[in-house]
Amino acid sequence: xxxxxxxxxxxxxxxxxKRRFQLTFVNSKGEECxxxxxxxxAADLVPVLExxxxxxxxxxxxxxxxxxxxTCSVGHASGERMVLLRFDDDAPYAIDLEVAQALAEQLQEQxxxxxxxxRPALH
Numbered sequence: 633x634x635x636x637x638x639x640x641x642x643x644x645x646x647x648x649x650k651r652r653f654q655l656t657f658v659n660s661k662g663e664e665c666x667x668x669x670x671x672x673x674a675a676d677l678v679p680v681l682e683x684x685x686x687x688x689x690x691x692x693x694x695x696x697x698x699x700x701x702x703t704c705s706v707g708h709a710s711g712e713r714m715v716l717l718r719f720d721d722d723a724p725y726a727i728d729l730e731v732a733q734a735l736a737e738q739l740q741e742q743x744x745x746x747x748x749x750x751r752p753a754l755h
Contacts, residue, residue, distance in 0.1 A: 636665045642700040
């Protein structure tokens, strides 16, 4: 069996019948691998993953798993000064107006900085 070297977790989902848990991973070549496991097995993995995470060095040497949403949207709450931020079909995040404004600035700064760098080479 060939090992899939995942670099990013792009999606998690629970099946309609709530019996299976699905994870979609992507490797450095952009290839996807979807894993579907019974919910009971997912629960059994929690202590294993916690133990592995506890052993991992904390000093920037270990990359975090990053989710890559397929869609995102922004709106506002009715009757409240809150901005709503939604990724895929997840429940939206409600963010105070001031926090949303600061986030918008940070997004713009990071986008500007990133647009000036060359694309990383995929191995």
